[in-house]
Amino acid sequence: MKHCSWCDNEFKTDISYQIYCSATCRDAATKEKIAARYVYARRQKRKGKDRKCKQCDNKLSIYNDDNLCIECNINPSEVSKVLKQIKGKAK
Ligand SMILES: [Zn+2]
Ligand SMILES: [Zn+2]
Numbered sequence: 001m002k003h004c005s006w007c008d009n010e011f012k013t014d015i016s017y018q019i020y021c022s023a024t025c026r027d028a029a030t031k032e033k034i035a036a037r038y039v040y041a042r043r044q045k046r047k048g049k050d051r052k053c054k055q056c057d058n059k060l061s062i063y064n065d066d067n068l069c070i071e072c073n074i075n076p077s078e079v080s081k082v083l084k085q086i087k088g089k090a091k
Pocket of ligand 1: 006022
């Protein structure tokens with residue numbers, strides 16, 4: 001028995017290099033890898049560039065995908081929207 005590298009389900013296989021239980025898991029893992037590579041490449045591009053917050057002129061981190069710094073990015077209506085979504089899911 002093997003454990004799927006994506007969902008951790010146990011599965012049986014005769015193929016020694018198979019690490020996912022299904023095509024769905026393999027696709028999901030592949031998509032994530034591609035997304036991670038894309039995010040990484042985008043961050044690398046930002047290196048050495050001066051990006052500043054639209055609102056307060058703070059320097060933006062290369063990990064920040066927005067035009068606002070962390071302090072300016074917290075929008076109260078946005079926060080309550082997210083909280084509502086979380087509560088909705090909990091039901
Ligand atoms: Zn799986
Ligand atoms: Zn700011």
